Amino acid sequence: MEDIVSEDSGSGARVADHLVRHRGQLTRRWLRAVSRYMRIRPVNREVAAGLINQLPSLFGELCTVLAGGPPTEIVARRALHDARAHASERWRQGFALDELYLELDLLQRCIQGCVREYFAAAPSREGQTAIHECIDEFFSDAIRGAIAQFQAQQDRRVNDALGDRDRALAAQQRSEDRLRMAAEAAGLGIFEWDPDADAAVWENERMFGITGQSPERGPLSAEDFMAMLDRPEDVAHLRELLDAGRTSSADVHVVAGIRKVASDGHCIVEIAGRFMDDATGQRRVLVGTMADVTRRVHAEDALREADRRKDTFLATLAHELRNPLAPILNAAHLLHRPDLPAPQLRWIQGVVERHAKHLTHLIDDLLDLSRISAGKIRLRKETFDVRIAIGRAIEMNAASAAGHGHRLEVTGMQGAPLLVHGDPTRLTQVLSNLLDNAVKYTADGGHIRIGVQRMTHRVSIAVQDTGIGMDPALIPQMFEMFEQAPEASRGGKSGLGIGLSVAQSLMTMHGGTIEARSEGPGRGSRFTISLPLCDSPARRPHSSGPSGHEPAPAPRRVLIVDDNHDAAMSLALILDDHDVQIAGTATEAIRIAKDFRPEIVFLDLGLPDMSGLNVAAQLSKQTDAHRPFLVALTGYGQPEDREQAREAGFDRHLVKPAPIEEILRLVEDCGQTRR
Known part of the structure; x- marks a missing residue:
């Protein structure tokens, strides 16, 4: 460019001066050309202002080159910078690449036309060719620079878009990984099922673990899975849900028992999912999870059963507390009568005492149950002969047994002491509870036997009766809290259903056991407790005197x-x-x-x-x-x-x-x- 201009710097200066003097006309001509040829984008006020503002920089650099001013290399760099700045601005305004090229090309044409008009009127056309070539080269460099800048802007946008896409895909992958990890931690199997092909995709190994299907054999079809269900009603319900999902975005939720494929083991599964369009939008698929909820279902059943037993217990408690209150209130009413005969007065006294003791026994059982449940019960242990507790329990229940005509037989009480380390009061309570049940559930005239047997390191005490007996299948439940035998098998007898539970807890605290056996309803029951023996001597109470008679107490x-x-x-x-x-x-x-x-x-x-x-x-x-x-x-x-x-x-x-x-x-x- 420098060689071309140097051939006739005088004519170049005159052309530059001509262009400067006709700048306004040149600008209007350029705007008209843009309005005429740039049909891709309507020329609005913002575009026109951009054209007018851009013209001085490129136009000024071109005039400097033509006039032979500063070194053209510096001017070219300035022109290139201005062209790139113009391209960046047009990118910001939303121009397309062809629009940018056309805009600069029209500017070049307008300037070339103005130069031709100058030489047409000039006395000499010397240097005209060199000046036109200089203008072409100037705009060629400017257009190339602008296009390069424009493409760089576009490449950056594409790269940014690709980066955003990659980041979005990475975030989606992390989200899916977290979901998969959470599903694995929660024990959830993830699946997708295509109803048209009856084919499934199992997303994780948990699906195979739950169903027992071998991974080498692949996922089960819906028909194969339904063949594993325990109950026909579950099959019908699941089939109904799957059919409904073919035409609507229906939710699927099923809890059912299944038989595993390989092991034939049983479990309860929960299926939750929703029908939705697949990625193509051409078909509907079921996306869902499957979980083994066997333990949860059993726990819920146990809670419902415990709640039922609690309600039964509360109703029984109310009944048991009201029963002794009625005779006590009746006895209190009879005491208002004057001149009661001595026998009737003694009878009233016995009624009040018996039923007050019964109420006390009920309350004691309730308190013991509360303390055992809270872990607050304390044993006052000492070494003593367990036959003392047996004797006290017999003494506490002898009158009731005699009242029912029961024959009470005790064996194994002779011989060396049977020393145990425990709480005499609590062990007496356990034995008394077993005897009380034997008396309560044995018909009048029945037989109750208490057998004591020494073994190598333990002592066994069995309470056997000829009473109503128990269903052997229900025996394990009898030791659970609030549990009672069915009404029909209790012979109309009532109770709170906590005595055996308390007895078992107390025996466990003593390192002992309690067991129950029965050959069935009407064939009697046998309860056996076992305690570890110890070698320490029993403490004997001090004698009150040589004769054994207590002196008369002094008034206090x-x-x-x-x-x-x-x-x-x-x-x-x-x-x-x-x-x-x-x-x-x-x-x-x-x-x-x-x-x-x-x-x-x-x-x-x-x-x-x-x-x-x-x-x-x-x-x-x-x-x-x-x-x-x-x-x-x-x-x-x-x-x-x-x-x-x-x-x-x-x-x-x-x-x-x-x-x-x-x-x-x-x-x-x-x-x-x-x-």
């Missing part, structure tokens, strides 16, 4: 503190051989104790004006010579309640209703039994 000063006036008054009547005073509030108790100086205080914890714990703390501050023996007599019997009572200064803790024998013993021995 007794203070009873209870806001329940009936409870306090009835206890005072029982202790009428002693000097007894009653207080209904904590304030009254403290006032009486100051002057009365009681030797023993039976103190309720739930008083209206102050806690019995606070009263005990104040009474405990007295000197040992005048400090009373403190007994908590309360309905609160949890381990934490006993601990709080001990910390407050109580010497003993009795739970209402306390055995009268225990109360009498504490009154007699209060001076020697302080902790």
